[in-house]
Amino acid sequence: MTRKEIWVIVERNEDEIEDVSLEILGKLTVLAKSSGYKVVGIVLGTSNESVLRDVIRYGADKVILMKHERLNEYSNDLYSKVLFDLASSEFPTALLIGATYYGRDLAGRLAARLRTGLTANAINLKMDEEGLLVFGVPAYGGKIMAEIVCERARPQMSTVRPGTFTKFFDQDRKGEIVEVIPDLSSIQDRVRVIERKVTKSKDLTKSERTIVGGNGIGGDLSMVRRLAELTNSDVGVTRPLADKGLAPRDLQVGTTGYSLKSRLTLILGVSGSEHFTSGIRDCGTVISVDIDKESEIFNHSDYCVVGDVAEIVPAVIKKLEEKR
């Protein structure tokens, strides 16, 4: 028998919990309330009590700590082993993971080992009359949403796209904390990390004002950065710029990057391919500059400026600098 529990794998960097894990918990507080499911956060590694308390404050009814030093850093081999062992003895009805690089790395192997269904990058989560989860996932470059269900196996598994759901917080929320010490003596990590290079960049899904540069900016982001500084905005890019290494992938907007929810978005030299425009759907005001008056991007814009960014942007920068 499966338990009326929905599990969330809580991803964290030491004491800092990934937003997407908290967003999933937030969404589940709403879903679970109406359906009588218990929300359980799974934390791996050694952890401060405060992190576990936070998982509860952000919406979990219960936290399971899989306590082991070797779990402090993500490892596909170790995480899939302990989560398989736990899930196959506790039988949760669903298991959700943030669609981060690590989360997506883990999900496939874990689902295969559990012999269950998996869907990816959910942007919508509902429960039908039978209590079955219905996952909404974007397909075909983000223009179609497919509703996926997993009827004949448990847990129902999905990864969830970052920035999709809203967090919940209740300082006084109470919950149970359970510690499990997994046996890792027989398992080896077959992948060894030799080098890690991480720079902290802005979480684009939270950006209020964004300026996005595309191929039309001519391979140099300095102008875009200056304009962003003057208008207190964050910088985003299209995929080709991230591919060329002009900006990290974390600043990429679109189906294979992040979705914006900015109040104000300025788009410079972007052709408006579907893979890109699916990432600006939830934006407030959108302004675009493109040299081609037929550019598709204008169909996705409130204000359209036909012109060369190499002329327009410096002129705008000058105007803003003058009036500071």
Next chain:
Amino acid sequence: MRNIIVCLKVVPKSENIIFDPVTKRLDRSKAENQINEADKTAIEIALRVREKQGGRVILISMGPPLFENFLKLGVAMGADDAILLSDRNFGGADTYPTALVLSTAIAQIGDYDLVLAGEESSDAALGQLPGQIAEFLDIPQVLFASSVEADAGKLRVRRRIRGGHEVVETSLPAMVSVEMGAVQPRFPDFKKMKRALSQFHLTVWSSRDLGLREEVTGNKGSFTFVRGLSEITPIRRKKVFIEGDVAEKSTQLAELLRERQRS
């Protein structure tokens, strides 16, 4: 290096897919098919590993007979062999039976050191198949790779993580999924293309060739089910054009930016 196996999917170009709001079905008849972009990157990486380390590059794909010519395109890029896994029973597969069929074929080919795939397909874009294949083959995996180097029985891979990258090392055999565009795929060679179309004999394996029972493949072997499709319609925007010369346009643009910043 022993065999280098590349998993390849043929996908419709998303631009030409039309959603019929009445039947709630997709019309793919106008959509041209192509090799999934990330899989072309995977082929290129395989060819580069072969150039340095030797070995044979073998392409495999599970799909209908229409995939044949795309496998031949891969042969014209330089792959040594290609196998199509095709059977009426394979239809309607979700990732689980797809991974099962592919991993059974990989095990049957045998003698492999490296299995490559794209990071994700452009149609369903799940990215979960490579991890499932690795699980069925019980080999280590490195996903979202941007460079792959094999040396002395080891693999050194640079992979994408949140905020940057990691360089990791793993033993062989291993499964690696590669980022679309990590390297520029070469064009199919014209002479090789002619040969691939006229002389190359594509191997086709059915469920019987793989020794897989009907219940574990295709629709029957799947756990997930597409219950419905809907269109994510672009929201209607004002589309107001700002007119004038450069000075006028930039003045108005600066105004808009300033005004909206305050509100």
